[in-house]
Amino acid sequence: MSKLSSVLLVDDDTTNNFLNELLLKRLEVTDQLLVAENGAQALDLLTERIAAATELPALIFLDVNMPVMNGIQFLEAYQQLPPAQQRASIIVMLTTTMDGRDLARIQELPIAGLVSKPLTEEKVNTILQLHFQR
Numbered sequence: 001m002s003k004l005s006s007v008l009l010v011d012d013d014t015t016n017n018f019l020n021e022l023l024l025k026r027l028e029v030t031d032q033l034l035v036a037e038n039g040a041q042a043l044d045l046l047t048e049r050i051a052a053a054t055e056l057p058a059l060i061f062l063d064v065n066m067p068v069m070n071g072i073q074f075l076e077a078y079q080q081l082p083p084a085q086q087r088a089s090i091i092v093m094l095t096t097t098m099d100g101r102d103l104a105r106i107q108e109l110p111i112a113g114l115v116s117k118p119l120t121e122e123k124v125n126t127i128l129q130l131h132f133q134r
Helices: 014-026 039-051 071-078 083-087 100-106 121-132
Strands: 007-010 033-036 059-063 090-095 113-116
Touching: 007 014, 007 039, 014 033, 014 121, 033 039, 039 059, 039 071, 059 071, 059 121, 071 090, 071 100, 090 121, 113 121
Parallel strands: 007 033, 007 059, 059 090, 090 113
Antiparallel strands: none
């Protein structure tokens, strides 16, 4: 099974990030796991990779509720990236609860899906099958 070039975890909860990293490593999804604790850090990471002509993450797991820049604000800023860069990554939103207004707004933004926390092997495998034929 081929591995993804890289995966970006965007979540302000360090425990979630740690557990998700363990899961993704155990499932051998990628050799390169990147972590950002809010949308601003994630956007900085992506723009640095674009400037350096480094491959963007194939998959981004994005939390909805975070300080500094939340998932929705990240997606709004993400839409300002060049279209080729936007198409390089599959974005899956992670959430525990969803406000109706947030859900309506998220449906207008460029995501491939919405998954409830916590990530599980089954959820990761479903995402990989749907979007990467893995």
